[in-house]
Amino acid sequence: GQQLNQSPQSMFIQEGEDVSMNCTSSSIFNTWLWYKQDPGEGPVLLIALYKAGELTSNGRLTAQFGITRKDSFLNISASIPSDVGIYFCAQPGRSGYALNFGKGTSLLVTP
Amino acid sequence: KAGVTQTPRYLIKTRGQQVTLSCSPISGHRSVSWYQQTPGQGLQFLFEYFSETQRNKGNFPGRFSGRQFSNSRSEMNVSTLELGDSALYLCASSLARTGDTEAFFGQGTRLTVV
Numbered sequence: 001g002q003q004l005n006q007s008p009q010s011m012f013i014q015e016g017e018d019v020s021m022n023c024t025s026s027s028i029f030n031t032w033l034w035y036k037q038d039p040g041e042g043p044v045l046l047i048a049l050y051k052a053g054e055l056t057s058n059g060r061l062t063a064q065f066g067i068t069r070k071d072s073f074l075n076i077s078a079s080i081p082s083d084v085g086i087y088f089c090a091q092p093g094r095s096g097y098a099l100n101f102g103k104g105t106s107l108l109v110t111p
Numbered sequence: 112k113a114g115v116t117q118t119p120r121y122l123i124k125t126r127g128q129q130v131t132l133s134c135s136p137i138s139g140h141r142s143v144s145w146y147q148q149t150p151g152q153g154l155q156f157l158f159e160y161f162s163e164t165q166r167n168k169g170n171f172p173g174r175f176s177g178r179q180f181s182n183s184r185s186e187m188n189v190s191t192l193e194l195g196d197s198a199l200y201l202c203a204s205s206l207a208r209t210g211d212t213e214a215f216f217g218q219g220t221r222l223t224v225v
Contacts, residue, residue: 033213040218095166097159097161099146099154099156100156
């Protein structure tokens with residue numbers, strides 16, 4: 001089945017640093033979604049990408065749909081303590097009715 | 112505009128019991144999906160409903176079931192609970208007919224089986 005490999009598994013950075021994480025898929029689909037999950041809460045949609053090469057920003061967050069269509073990247077600039085959480089990439093499954101998620105990147109930011 | 116609402120937030124049940132979780136989607140959203148989240152397995156798809164019809168089901172045993180009502184609200188039921196069913200159960204709603212894009216999640220129901 002479709003597999004999403006997300007890396008790194010965790011990151012421990014200082015406030016103000018930039019962060020980069022990525023996701024690769026074993027299959028080609030037309031959508032990449034990036035979510036953030038705070039402890040004890042549900043994932044919150046950050047950015048949605050629908051076209052190869054697409055670059056989309058949401059404040060300090062920027063995500064790109066890789067031109068190979070099998071990968072995506074999420075960058076966070078000038079990190080702040082509230083960026084702490086787990087970031088997930090996701091793609092629709094073959095049926096289109098479910099999302100497959102990566103294992104997540106856990107981000108810790110020290111003041 | 113209210114988000115996805117899940118009730119209850121926390122549940123403690125005993126092995127062998129059954130449990131029903133509830134989800135109210137964002138107004139206007141007709142697609143509702145359920146996911147199980149555990150530290151070991153991550154986020155795993157349970158099932159998805161659209162207009163009261165289950166369109167897809169994940170790889171879970173028959174003890175896990177769900178339904179959707181005419182107002183798009185959804186419930187999921189787990190019978191004969193096992194310790195391994197302890198997890199965060201998340202509901203997501205979507206506007207798209209395919210139900211696969213821009214899904215919005217509720218806060219989840221934390222189920223603990225003892």
